[in-house]
Amino acid sequence: MFDEIRFNRVDNLPKYVFAEINDIKAQMKKDGQDVIDFSMGNPDQDTPEHIVDALVDSARTPGTHGYSPSQGIPEVLDAIASWYKDRYGVNLDTKTQTVATIGSKDGYSHLAYAVTNPGDVAVVPTPTYPIHTYSFILAGGAVEDLKIKFDENYNVDEDDFFDKLTHIFDTAHVKPKYVLVNFPHNPTSATVTPNFYKRLVAMAKERRFYIISDIAYGDISFGGYKTPSIMEVEGALDVAVESFTVSKSYNMAGWRIGFFVGNKKLIGALVKLKSWLDYGMFTPIQKATVEALTGDQTCVDEITGRYNHRQDVLIEEFAKIGWNIKKNKASMFSWAKIPDCVQEMGTLEFCKRLLEQEAVAMSPGVGFGDDGEGYVRIALIQDDARMEDAAQRIGRFLENNCKEEN
């Protein structure tokens, strides 16, 4: 009925590539199959106890059950500011430079909705976490892709990045208004140096654009690498905002809370839009976030240590079946080129067949855009024994499917 009635905004969205994998996975799990799932960046461990305790204590405290301010309760805004001060030595004015959001994904969609005029252009590095692109497209803007180049140790080629960005600005019909960056990068885990942000802030001032930086994986770094923040650069507050989330560092993905800080004009726009669209999150969730951000940080080291260890195990186990993956410096993912003998079939087909034949789920690189073709993203959310089991299943898959291809 009413077939002629269209919903352009959603009807025009492309097919969500991950949906195909998710549908197969859901059916297999329903059928009782033992799926080893590496597909989503969804932490497998529980939230640390002291954070859960803070939620429970707050929920039992009278006066915490009503609406809360949509920008965030004052305590959580203070905690955000003190997190930036402790981690990065940055001073923020909580009233005008901080906002808590219902997860940072929600923050991206609302920020883009707040600040995008029809036809505005944003530059987004590819391959890309889909909401980084689609937040602008859904808001009526357009996106210029910038394919990131990085070496085998996942270091971004920063000169290449700035050459490409300069080229985009020199040749664009519509000058970009926003440049979005996300390092450590989802899906590739590529990382940048502090100098990258110095150059980006200088360029933003010269070419007059705003920067939106996502450091969701900022805490999860190994081997001496420390994720820089754009906020450390002098003058960044004039041109940049940055987001962080408690989802990854504190295993709080289901709690739905993240935050944005930085430039007053952009933060003000997001705060204003949010005051129309939503109320603040449940106060006990915000109180628990205060505990997460300002309480004992040992849990962050433990969580980071676990991903570091798992990456080593993954690399070791997959090497046994001839799938060689290099170690990266940050994030909860490995970005791996699929073996040569299955390159022909493409990553979506590879992931579908691997799931159907051996019940191992991974995210096809093409789900992050065409520039992800040839690669898969493996989330480090399985323990050692499951990774060993997965490697054996994949070994069998390669034997069966590579023979078939030859």
Ligand SMILES: Cc1ncc(COP(=O)(O)O)c(C=O)c1O
């Ligand atoms: C780069 C990046 N940014 C943001 C998010 C969203 O995090 P959340 O909405 O849970 O804060 C994710 C989730 O996977 C991510 O990978």
